[in-house]
Amino acid sequence: MVQSLDRLKESPSQTAGPYVHIGCTPNYCGIEQVFPEDLGSRMLKEETRGERIRIVGRVFDGVGTPLKDALVEVWQADAAGLYPSPQETRGKADPAFTGFGRSAGDMATGEFVFETIKPGSVPFKDGRPQAPHVTLWIVARGINIGLHTRLYFGDEGAANEADPILARIEHRSRVATLIAPKTVEGGIATYRHDIFLQGEKETIFFDI
Amino acid sequence: MSGGSFYQRDRRWHPPAYDPGYKTSVTRSPQKALIALDNTLSEMTGPVFGHDTLGPLDDDMILNFAKDGEPIGQRIIVHGRVLDEDARPVPGALIEVWQANAGGRYRHKKESYLAPLDPNFGGCGRTISGPDGSYRFRTIKPGPYPWPNGPNDWRPAHIHFSIFGQGFAQRLITQMYFEGDPLIWLCPIVSTIPDKAAIERLIAPLDMANTVPMDARAYKFDIVLRGRRSTLFENRMEGN
Numbered sequence: 001m002v003q004s005l006d007r008l009k010e011s012p013s014q015t016a017g018p019y020v021h022i023g024c025t026p027n028y029c030g031i032e033q034v035f036p037e038d039l040g041s042r043m044l045k046e047e048t049r050g051e052r053i054r055i056v057g058r059v060f061d062g063v064g065t066p067l068k069d070a071l072v073e074v075w076q077a078d079a080a081g082l083y084p085s086p087q088e089t090r091g092k093a094d095p096a097f098t099g100f101g102r103s104a105g106d107m108a109t110g111e112f113v114f115e116t117i118k119p120g121s122v123p124f125k126d127g128r129p130q131a132p133h134v135t136l137w138i139v140a141r142g143i144n145i146g147l148h149t150r151l152y153f154g155d156e157g158a159a160n161e162a163d164p165i166l167a168r169i170e171h172r173s174r175v176a177t178l179i180a181p182k183t184v185e186g187g188i189a190t191y192r193h194d195i196f197l198q199g200e201k202e203t204i205f206f207d208i
Numbered sequence: 209m210s211g212g213s214f215y216q217r218d219r220r221w222h223p224p225a226y227d228p229g230y231k232t233s234v235t236r237s238p239q240k241a242l243i244a245l246d247n248t249l250s251e252m253t254g255p256v257f258g259h260d261t262l263g264p265l266d267d268d269m270i271l272n273f274a275k276d277g278e279p280i281g282q283r284i285i286v287h288g289r290v291l292d293e294d295a296r297p298v299p300g301a302l303i304e305v306w307q308a309n310a311g312g313r314y315r316h317k318k319e320s321y322l323a324p325l326d327p328n329f330g331g332c333g334r335t336i337s338g339p340d341g342s343y344r345f346r347t348i349k350p351g352p353y354p355w356p357n358g359p360n361d362w363r364p365a366h367i368h369f370s371i372f373g374q375g376f377a378q379r380l381i382t383q384m385y386f387e388g389d390p391l392i393w394l395c396p397i398v399s400t401i402p403d404k405a406a407i408e409r410l411i412a413p414l415d416m417a418n419t420v421p422m423d424a425r426a427y428k429f430d431i432v433l434r435g436r437r438s439t440l441f442e443n444r445m446e447g448n
């Protein structure tokens with residue numbers, strides 16, 4: 001026998017189920033008397049620094065049907081590349097930016113939408129810059145453990161080329177699943193980012 | 209507070225993405241391997257929610273939707289601690305909960321179970337763990353309900369939990385079950401968890417020491433989030 005490490009095991013995950021919106025976006029699903037607004041529904045204030053952008057997309061299952069019961073969360077740095085977190089030691093993030101967003105897929109189309117700003121660059125562990133990116137976390141009925149992925153920006157070609165995480169991906173044809181092309185819709189830069197849970201276009205998901 | 213990267217997640221302890229016993233997972237499970245990503249600041253940081261986020265009744269599902277009376281059902285208190293894998297308390301963790309009413313019916317457009325809605329029960333609540341990681345909320349014990357998977361599948365009584373730790377890598381959604389419920393061992397969603405010991409970690413024991421006599425029984429449910437390395441000896445390459 002050796003000494004014990006005395007570690008606990010993480011609580012095991014369970015699916016968020018079909019009614020995740022009751023707990024996470026109750027106002028969106030018609031329970032309007034409990035919380036004044038849904039958590040993560042507003043990432044910006046008027047004074048938030050940075051370029052206004054919109055991130056939109058859908059989550060598709062293995063037969064090409066968009067999920068209408070998914071919940072997507074984003075976590076991102078501010079325009080200067082700083083996170084609003086006590087773990088952020090490089091400076092103080094924009095107090096007018098939450099960095100956190102949460103969107104229920106539209107009940108008819110499944111589309112999720114985030115009104116946010118384009119994040120600045122955040123360093124990799126060794127200090128090299130990472131390309132600007134947004135972390136996404138996806139849960140839904142049928143997803144047994146939340147899926148982590150990233151969105152990189154289609155108009156950041158050179159930065160994406162040099163990104164240390166994208167560079168490590170062995171199957172180069174899959175890198176494109178993390179890069180959202182830019183369009184301009186209604187005068188605002190819009191990054192359209194569909195997520196594919198399975199199949200030929202399966203999005204890269206990370207074990208972080 | 210140590211701010212290093214998180215311990216690797218033990219994927220064999222969690223349910224696999226694909227489990228044919230839970231039919232919806234079949235087309236919603238990634239089939240390619242997850243790609244390992246060393247934690248960067250993007251994973252080690254996470255949103256912080258202050259107590260000012262909360263309203264006075266957010267942790268009281270008996271009262272937070274009550275209209276012309278209190279909801280029907282067994283009054284309970286759910287309490288416990290949020291810890292990390294090193295058994296350190298996780299303070300400031302936002303916990304969101306949702307559940308069916310005493311009859312097993314959710315307040316949701318897509319809900320089709322014939323059990324009645326309770327006009328005084330909404331089914332959502334939230335709280336934030338204290339400095340010692342402790343949390344509590346008050347609610348009505350949810351009922352079990354049938355669901356379309358097999359021809360006769362029933363969910364055991366359960367409360368859904370969504371938890372934010374200090375880093376986005378700790379993000380977790382899970383479910384709490386109740387001691388003594390025979391449906392736990394028949395449920396295809398519970399059974400997605402491969403290890404019986406892991407399932408037992410989601411079953412809250414009745415806690416008679418913390419009941420409120422003549423009012424509410426208590427169930428104790430501790431939650432463990434991923435632990436993190438000390439930054440002290442973390443390898444850093446030249447140039448930063």
Ligand SMILES: [Fe+3]
Pocket residue numbers: 017019308363366368
């Ligand atoms: Fe449920």
